[in-house]
Amino acid sequence: MIDRRRVTVRDIAAATGLSIATVSRALNGHATVTAATRAVVDEAAERLRTGSHSFRGTVFVRCPYLLTDYFGLIVSSIAETLSLHGRQLVLTAGEAAARTPLLADLAGRQGVAGVIVILPPEPGSELLELQGRGVPFVVVDPRTALPRDIVSVSAAHFAGARALTGHLVGLGHRRIGVLGGPTEWLVSDARLAGHNAALADVGVLPSPALLRAVEPTTSHGYAAAASLLDLPSRPTALVCFNDKVAVGALRAAAERGLRVPQDLSVTGFDDLDLAQATGLTTVRQPLQEMGRMAVTLLVRLLDRHELDALHVELATELVVRTSTAPPP
8 A cells, every 4th residue: 555645735846846826726726827837746746645756866966165054054955855856865065075176076976867066166167068978967056157058046146235235225324345255256246236236226336445355254254344444434334245254244343342233234145043143134045945946957957848047046035133223
């Protein structure tokens, strides 16, 4: 006898990459759902109910960074979603992955059906070589600009940064310091462009003197914030590349006797646990959804389905907490 398991709408949505609303409409026979979508939902529901996760090939996941809360959330989501699709995961991460080039790391692995690479440091030419070998793969959060026919998923960095700085200028800030990310990272350019667009909305030109490029760590954030806060005319707000940089900025402000937010507003990006713990105004990245979407895109490639969108950007959300206020 087949063991029938209880399956929720959320389970089916995760397995198919469809929204919960779409899955619900499909299960309820809504007329607006196409026959193809209904078939995908029905197949996934049956597979999840019966637990028929037959082995369907290995997916190699490479994250050449420590699995901190940021990368850990993405990788965990990828692992859970691959399991729902009945696919086995082989993971390489941390310093070992960073020391070994992608193609060399993949060369000795047998039975790999597809690949997911997270924030790859490799240039686009090396990714094109991987593509030329006929291995389906998806890039999560591209670090550099990708060739147009490489599939990727990321957050809407430009829109998120624009909303964040828009919040600050709406409070009255005009002299805003920027602790941006590494200059060679694609995301750094996107967020800086979003910041500048929000300034342009109120007729303010960005000041190079208020810009610092930093590695995304607390210690680098502290040093860069200190240099801006020691200027003769210091900024009234700091826009930080991520929450960790922002925590460093908070420490630099505290050492100078500056109260946040009364004397200085500080913002982050990502909405990690430490942002919630410190009351940080930030932008929430859909990290787990990025992982789920990466698997969905890869499975479609493995099943030889045509993709209408090769570069998927997922919406971010401005989260306002207690670290921002009107300028003094």
